Amino acid sequence: MRLHPSAADGLIAAALTTVAALLGTEAVAQGWPAPDPVAWALVALIDLPLALRTRAPLTVCLVVHASWVVYVSLGYWPVVGSFGPMLALYTVASLRPTPAAAASAALLAGVWIYAGVVSDADAMASVVGQAVGFPLVLWRFGYVARRTTELTRELRAEQAERARREVAEERVRIARELHDVVAHHIAVINVQAGLARFVFGSDARTAREALRTIADASGEALAELRRMLGLLRADGVQEAAGAPAPGLDQLEEMAARVRAGGVPVDLRVTGEPRPLPPGVQLCVYRVVQEALTNVLKHAPGAHAEVELGYRAGEVTVSVTDDGPARGAVLDTMRPGGGHGLIGMRERAKLYGGTIAVGPRSEGGFGVRLTLPTPVRTARRGDAVRE
Numbered sequence: 001m002r003l004h005p006s007a008a009d010g011l012i013a014a015a016l017t018t019v020a021a022l023l024g025t026e027a028v029a030q031g032w033p034a035p036d037p038v039a040w041a042l043v044a045l046i047d048l049p050l051a052l053r054t055r056a057p058l059t060v061c062l063v064v065h066a067s068w069v070v071y072v073s074l075g076y077w078p079v080v081g082s083f084g085p086m087l088a089l090y091t092v093a094s095l096r097p098t099p100a101a102a103a104s105a106a107l108l109a110g111v112w113i114y115a116g117v118v119s120d121a122d123a124m125a126s127v128v129g130q131a132v133g134f135p136l137v138l139w140r141f142g143y144v145a146r147r148t149t150e151l152t153r154e155l156r157a158e159q160a161e162r163a164r165r166e167v168a169e170e171r172v173r174i175a176r177e178l179h180d181v182v183a184h185h186i187a188v189i190n191v192q193a194g195l196a197r198f199v200f201g202s203d204a205r206t207a208r209e210a211l212r213t214i215a216d217a218s219g220e221a222l223a224e225l226r227r228m229l230g231l232l233r234a235d236g237v238q239e240a241a242g243a244p245a246p247g248l249d250q251l252e253e254m255a256a257r258v259r260a261g262g263v264p265v266d267l268r269v270t271g272e273p274r275p276l277p278p279g280v281q282l283c284v285y286r287v288v289q290e291a292l293t294n295v296l297k298h299a300p301g302a303h304a305e306v307e308l309g310y311r312a313g314e315v316t317v318s319v320t321d322d323g324p325a326r327g328a329v330l331d332t333m334r335p336g337g338g339h340g341l342i343g344m345r346e347r348a349k350l351y352g353g354t355i356a357v358g359p360r361s362e363g364g365f366g367v368r369l370t371l372p373t374p375v376r377t378a379r380r381g382d383a384v385r386e
Helices: 005-024 037-052 057-073 083-095 098-118 124-199 204-231 248-260 278-298 341-350 375-379
Strands: 265-270 304-311 314-321 354-359 365-372
Touching: 005 037, 005 083, 037 057, 037 083, 057 083, 057 098, 083 098, 083 124, 098 124, 124 204, 124 341, 248 265, 248 278, 248 304, 278 304, 278 314, 278 341, 278 365, 341 354, 341 365
Parallel strands: 265 304
Antiparallel strands: 304 314, 314 365, 354 365
C-alpha cells in the first residue's frame, strides 16, 4: 500500500517527535536539566513542522533551526532537537538547487557549533568534525535523491515520447497498407465502369451487375479512406511498395513458414467462410503474423494454434501457444515490422474491434482479436449460423 506523500511526511514528523520525547526523558541521566513545558513546546516546534517539509522545504528548515537555537540557548540537551534540523537539510538538498542546499548545510553546521559552544563541550574538535561531516553527508544524500528523481522524470517523459512516436509510426505504416487496399478498390471500379459503359446498350444485366460491384467497391473504398484520413498525422510519407495486401487466404502459407521455423502450428476455421473487406483481412493477417512471430522469438519449440472464426456480425481470430508466459515482450520494437502490442491495438481500434493479449491460466500465451463485420458484408451473407 502506497501512502500519500503528505501522509508519509506526517508520520515521519510524528515519529521524530516521539524519538525526541523519549530522548528528553534521558536528559537528567545525561547531566542536563529535566525538560519542562517550554522544552516540550520547543521540541514540538522543532519536529512537527516537518510534516510540511516537501511543501515548503526552505521555510520549514528555517523554522526548525530557529526553534533549535532557542532550545539550545535555554540550556536544554542539544541532542534532543538535532534530528529535525538534519532531516530538514536533507529535504532541502533533495528538492531545491545547490545554492539553497549549501546555505542550509552551512546553517546546520553553524547551529551545531553554537550548541557545542553553549554547552561548554570538552571535545570541541569532535563537535566541529560533526558540524562539518553530518551536513556534508546529508547534502550528498539529498543531492543523489534529487538527481534520481530528475532522471526518473526524464526517463518517463522519454518513454512517453517514444510510445507516442511508435504509435504515430505504426499508424502511418497501417495507412500505407490501406493505401494499397483503396487503390485496389479504385482499380476494380475503373474496370467495372468501363465494362458497364461498353455493354450498357446491349446487355442490361451485365451492366447492372457491374454497377452493383461499383457501388460495393466504392463504399468499401470510402470506408477505408475515412480510416486512413483519421490515421495520417505525418508529412513526407514515402510511396507504398505497391505489393498486394495479404489476406486470409494466405494464413496457411504463413503457418507453413512458421512450421519450417520449428514451431508446430495448427490452423482451424470455424463457421462458414465468407468474403470480407480487404482492410479487415489485412488486420487479421497482421495480428496473426505478429503473434506467431512472437511465438518464434520467445517460445521456440512451443505448439501454436490459430483459430479463425466466422460469427454472426463479427469475425474472430485467436493465437495461443503452450510455451512460457512472456510478460510484456510484445511491446518491444521489431526492426522492419510492426511494433508488437502497440500495432495490434492500433489495428483493432482502427476497425472498431477489441483485442486481448496476455498469459493464459492453463499456461502459455494468447492473443484474441474480434472485429465487427461491415454492414455490406452482412448483406452478402454475414448471417451465418454458429
